[in-house]
Amino acid sequence: LNFHHIGIFVKSLDFGYSQMSKFINIGSTSQKIEDEVIGVEIIFLKDTHNITYELVSPYGDNSPVKGVFARGKDFLNHIAYTTNQFDYEIKRLRTEGMIPLGPAKKAKAFKGARVIFFLTTLGFIIELVENKLEII
């Protein structure tokens, strides 16, 4: 799997951007992406060391992000990886004991490529992103 980004949950994209800029040098910023299906609003930031951060904030009333704020944990939420073998890797990770957090969904942030989240055996979340095209 290929490292893609560090996913961070923020109350609002503006607040997230302003606070991240206190400790990273933001080199480029994506457009804001509103994904009604998944219930999130997203921007990607790339720092001057070429590390990509995804800021995710709640969108709509049933956003899965709201639970994170209710629980007050896991703001540093996930590490995302791309793969050219999306379906194969899902099966493989399951046999390794990683637990899917819901089904794969098409994500607007990745131009309709599928994503799926797993709770790893180490207690944190990883995201798989189907690498079917140049994403950003």
Added chain:
Amino acid sequence: LNFHHIGIFVKSLDFGYSQMSKFINIGSTSQKIEDEVIGVEIIFLKDTHNITYELVSPYGDNSPVKGVFARGKDFLNHIAYTTNQFDYEIKRLRTEGMIPLGPAKKAKAFKGARVIFFLTTLGFIIELVENKLEII
């Protein structure tokens, strides 16, 4: 600040290594570092995309890592950055509302360079590492 690593808390370094290898391609691995002062045992992994991960497990009876396991959260624990202006950056981050989690300490993992952890205004932890020499 310069991205250095993603810090992950694991029950044991062996278990952490074996599980990380299920989803990253490990390119190189550091020696194991036992830091009695901070109460942690550490290895660094670098994946084939040049991302460095720090695996941290408890060492000794008073390890600060044990609280994370008791609370069952924040296993994806922190993002670490190096800086050549360690003392200046500590003051600056404080004025920006980031909260130091204890004093700066010399860390064996960084050959005695000082480290300090901050709770950011985004609810997750960052580590500052004094960049006084080539670390790894």
